[in-house]
Amino acid sequence: MSDAVASFLEAAVRTATPLALAALGEVVVERAGVINIGLEGVVIAGAFGALVGADAAGVAGGFAAAALAGTATAALFALFAVTLRADQIITGTAVTLFALGLTGALYRTLYGATGAALTLPTAAAWALPGLASLPIVGHALFGQPAVTYLAYVATPALWWWLYRTHGGLSLRAVGENPEAAAAAGVSPQRVRWRALLVGGALGGLGGGSLVLAQVGTFAEGMSAGRGFIAIAVVALGRWHPAGAALAALLFGAASALQFLFQAMGWSVPYQLFLALPYVLTLGALAGAAGRAAAPAALGRRDTSPA
Amino acid sequence: MLALLLAAGGYDAARALRALWDGAAGSSYALFSGTLVRATPLLLTGLAVTLAFRAGVLNIGAEGQLLAGAAASAAVALSLGGSVGAAVVPLALGAAAAGGALWAWPAALLRRRFGVLEVISTIMLNFVALYAVSYAVRGPLQEPLHIYPQTAALPAAAQLPRLAPGTRLHAGFLVALLAAGALWWWLRHTAAGFRLRASGASPAAAASAGLVDVGRTTTAAFLASGALAGLAGGVEVSGVTYALYENISPGYGYTAIAVALLARLDPAAVVASAVLFGALEAGAGAMQRDAGVPSVVVSVVEAALILVLLAADRLREPRWSAPSWLWGGPPQPAAGQPPAER
Numbered sequence: 001m002s003d004a005v006a007s008f009l010e011a012a013v014r015t016a017t018p019l020a021l022a023a024l025g026e027v028v029v030e031r032a033g034v035i036n037i038g039l040e041g042v043v044i045a046g047a048f049g050a051l052v053g054a055d056a057a058g059v060a061g062g063f064a065a066a067a068l069a070g071t072a073t074a075a076l077f078a079l080f081a082v083t084l085r086a087d088q089i090i091t092g093t094a095v096t097l098f099a100l101g102l103t104g105a106l107y108r109t110l111y112g113a114t115g116a117a118l119t120l121p122t123a124a125a126w127a128l129p130g131l132a133s134l135p136i137v138g139h140a141l142f143g144q145p146a147v148t149y150l151a152y153v154a155t156p157a158l159w160w161w162l163y164r165t166h167g168g169l170s171l172r173a174v175g176e177n178p179e180a181a182a183a184a185g186v187s188p189q190r191v192r193w194r195a196l197l198v199g200g201a202l203g204g205l206g207g208g209s210l211v212l213a214q215v216g217t218f219a220e221g222m223s224a225g226r227g228f229i230a231i232a233v234v235a236l237g238r239w240h241p242a243g244a245a246l247a248a249l250l251f252g253a254a255s256a257l258q259f260l261f262q263a264m265g266w267s268v269p270y271q272l273f274l275a276l277p278y279v280l281t282l283g284a285l286a287g288a289a290g291r292a293a294a295p296a297a298l299g300r301r302d303t304s305p306a
Numbered sequence: 307m308l309a310l311l312l313a314a315g316g317y318d319a320a321r322a323l324r325a326l327w328d329g330a331a332g333s334s335y336a337l338f339s340g341t342l343v344r345a346t347p348l349l350l351t352g353l354a355v356t357l358a359f360r361a362g363v364l365n366i367g368a369e370g371q372l373l374a375g376a377a378a379s380a381a382v383a384l385s386l387g388g389s390v391g392a393a394v395v396p397l398a399l400g401a402a403a404a405g406g407a408l409w410a411w412p413a414a415l416l417r418r419r420f421g422v423l424e425v426i427s428t429i430m431l432n433f434v435a436l437y438a439v440s441y442a443v444r445g446p447l448q449e450p451l452h453i454y455p456q457t458a459a460l461p462a463a464a465q466l467p468r469l470a471p472g473t474r475l476h477a478g479f480l481v482a483l484l485a486a487g488a489l490w491w492w493l494r495h496t497a498a499g500f501r502l503r504a505s506g507a508s509p510a511a512a513a514s515a516g517l518v519d520v521g522r523t524t525t526a527a528f529l530a531s532g533a534l535a536g537l538a539g540g541v542e543v544s545g546v547t548y549a550l551y552e553n554i555s556p557g558y559g560y561t562a563i564a565v566a567l568l569a570r571l572d573p574a575a576v577v578a579s580a581v582l583f584g585a586l587e588a589g590a591g592a593m594q595r596d597a598g599v600p601s602v603v604v605s606v607v608e609a610a611l612i613l614v615l616l617a618a619d620r621l622r623e624p625r626w627s628a629p630s631w632l633w634g635g636p637p638q639p640a641a642g643q644p645p646a647e648r
Contacts, residue, residue: 037425076613086616089364089425090567094612097560101605108600220602228429269445275437278430282412285422 008253008260009140013148014214016252018043018206020151022230023237023244024158025202030234031162032195033175033188033297037092038077040227041099042200046070046207048103051218052110054120054211062120063147063208070204071197073099078196082189088299096227104220123147123213145213147205151245154202158241171195175295203227225278232281235288239295247284254280322597329592330585336592339474343546345584347372347555349482350538351562352569352576353489354406354531359571360493361527362506367413367428368535369559370435371406375536376543377439378405380457380550381447383464383543394464399481399540406536407529409435414528418521424528432559440552447550456551466545478541483577485534490573502527535559557605561587564608567615583608 022043029036036042046066053065073095080091123145131142162168171191173181178188210226211218233251237243258273330341351368358365379402386394413431416422440455442448449458466476493499504512505523512518538558543550565583569575586608590601 035423080613080616084617086619089423090612091616093364093366093425093563094609094616097563097605098609098613101602101609104602105600105606108602225429225433228426231426232430269441271437271441274440275434278433281430282416282422282427285427286416286420 004260004264006136006139008256009137010143011256011259012249012253013140013144014252015255016249017144017148017151017213018210018226019230019233019251020206020245020248021147021154021209022203022206022227023233023248024151024154024241025199025206026230026234027237027239027241027244028158028162028171028195028202029199030239030298031175031295032171032192033178033295033300034081034192034196035088035092035231035299036074036077036081036196036199037089037228037231038073038095038099039092039199039203039230040223040225041077041092041096042070042073042203043207043210043227043230044103044221044223045073045099046204047211047218047222048107048207049204050208050211051107051120053208059121059123059212062212063123063205066204066208066211067201068204070202070207071200074196074200074203077200078193082192082196100221100223107218107220120212120217122216123209145209147209147213150205155241155245162241172295175297178297203230206230229277229281232285232288235294236284238288251277251280317599318597322593322599325593325596325599326586326589328589328596330589335473336588338470340588340591341581341585342479343474343476343584344588345581346476346479346482346545347538347542347558348561348565348583348587349479349577349580350485350541351535351558352565352580353482353485353573354534354538355562355566356569356571356573356576357489357493357502357527357534358531359566360506361502361524361531362509363414363417363524363528363531364425365410365413365428365528365531365535366425366563367410367431367532367559368538368562369555369557370428370432371409371532371535372539372542372555372559373432373435373439374409374539375402375406376539376550376554377442377447378402378408378536379540380460380543383460384447384457386464387461388463392463394461395466395544398464398544399537402540402543403533403537406539407533409536410528410532414525414532417528418525436552439550439554443551449549454551457549460544460548464544465548466541474546476541476545478545481537481541482580485537486573486577493573535562556587561605561608564612567612 022039026036026039046069049065049067049069050062054062076098077091077095080086081088125143126146126149127139128142132138134142162172170181170186173184174186174188174191181191182188206226207223210222215222229251230248233247234244237245237247255277257276258270261268261273329336331337351372354368354371355365379398382401383394383398386397388394390397409431410428413422413424413427416427417424443455443457447457449456466478469475469477469479493503501512501518501523504515504518505520505527509520513520539555542554547554561583565579566576568582569579586604590604593599594601
């Protein structure tokens with residue numbers, strides 16, 4: 001019983017990590033007034049980058065390439081949605097389709113049409129001395145790969161940066177009222193570009209952790225909506241880093257439920273578990289709606305002078 | 307652009323493009339059994355996306371609505387069998403449309419009641435539909451021997467007739483053409499069509515003009531869009547596959563977005579762009595067989611096309627009657643003037 005609970009918690013934290021990283025990046029982006037629906041494309045690009053990087057240069061190379069691929073994908077979005085001021089939603093949808101198609105085509109070109117599962121070096125769990133031996137939650141929280149600890153560190157760091165620094169204030173100002181921010185001498189376009197690059201790096205790392213710390217290989221379309229779920233996680237977490245991290249953990253727990261059910265020997269169609277995170281997202285969106293926490297300029301076309 | 311991509315990937319571009327052409331239009335068989343058969347679901351889902359986008363509803367869920375329609379029509383056709391004669395075809399297609407609308411309904415409700423972004427909710431519903439079909443073809447709808455994850459074959463009475471002997475082109479293509487004509491006429495020449503376009507072009511103006519209940523109009527458009535996508539699934543089951551299985555759609559619902567945007571949200575032009583994309587997809591299969599080029603290259607081209615159209619339309623003023631928020635925003639305030647009120 002306690003074994004089942006411990007492995008459930010461990011799986012919950014592990015499946016929450018990619019979501020948490022992507023959602024933390026999207027908090028920064030949405031606080032700057034941009035909704036990056038292309039986050040799904042950022043995550044799959046990161047996953048593919050991790051494959052190429054880890055194949056060539058090991059786990060560290062994999063994470064570096066993942067961050068780079070995510071940043072590049074976000075830059076494509078920024079070029080259209082920020083510089084050219086095209087509609088954010090349509091641009092994001094196109095960027096997602098583009099990244100899904102391109103990673104699929106590159107994967108088949110570079111690794112063969114069969115898509116035979118490639119074994120990659122994976123990120124080893126790294127138990128923090130002392131903390132990992134805490135009862136019940138110790139191993140689940142502190143016996144994880146290093147990339148999970150990055151999410152632990154990024155959450156308070158972003159919190160502090162957004163609310164306690166001049167840069168964070170400027171970013172939130174752009175998200176609430178870009179015209180006023182522009183009048184005060186802050187360039188909304190520059191702030192949004194930077195936010196998107198940071199969000200792209202974090203989303204790419206999320207995709208990388210999916211490959212290197214969770215699945216162990218790449219598959220076409222393996223992001224499977226995680227980028228979109230991360231956007232819902234941001235809304236559920238009320239556009240706050242800590243809220244987003246907790247909401248990601250909730251989704252990780254929902255995805256990990258199947259392990260608990262298997263351990264308990266309850267027989268339920270497995271498709272039910274696979275569909276659960278998506279149904280939960282719908283519920284979360286309805287529950288998170290109508291609360292006045294969203295940045296006022298979110299998704300709106302930028303009308304500030306260039 | 308495709309040639310550049312192919313050359314960059316180290317493929318023989320000339321050979322690949324020739325294979326693409328041969329596979330799409332090189333023979334009457336390729337045209338009628340490849341391109342036009344592929345174009346049929348793209349036309350119906352493209353119309354679904356057109357209708358929704360015109361109303362200001364960003365329905366990205368045509369894929370899930372197509373699957374729901376396919377499942378509903380297969381269930382009706384299999385349970386009725388030959389018992390109602392030729393009436394089974396319209397009943398199954400009706401069920402498909404109802405299934406598609408039903409699958410759009412949660413997203414429509416969430417949008418209207420809670421203001422939930424329909425882009426995310428419809429994509430979530432796409433995944434749910436995928437797993438629901440996966441369950442159905444292994445559970446309640448599985449073929450009687452319980453070996454393969456698919457339904458039994460549809461009875462002959464429930465299959466759409468072929469249009470010409472020796473080809474795979476079926477009556478569903480005519481259904482799709484009729485739908486395109488009807489939607490074109492309805493949007494352009496009826497009061498309801500005008501209300502829908504007004505709601506999409508400027509919800510605030512439509513509401514303050516006092517003649518349009520914007521919430522109701524957009525919800526109705528959302529459901530009708532789902533019905534069209536569901537019909538695509540029903541037509542695919544009763545005209546092409548004759549059974550329901552998991553991978554029945556190679557992403558028609560996503561390609562539909564490119565189809566609709568290339569047609570500039572004009573139902574008549576959707577016919578042409580659906581045939582173009584049908585040719586691309588039919589040719590992509592031949593390209594993979596003959597030149598070893600992965601067929602997913604086509605989806606890169608589709609997405610790049612959307613981006614190019616976006617950029618092109620942002621760089622010059624839009625002149626056509628799509629919702630203004632989609633391509634061009636309000637005029638940029640000149641320096642020194644107060645920013646536009648929102």
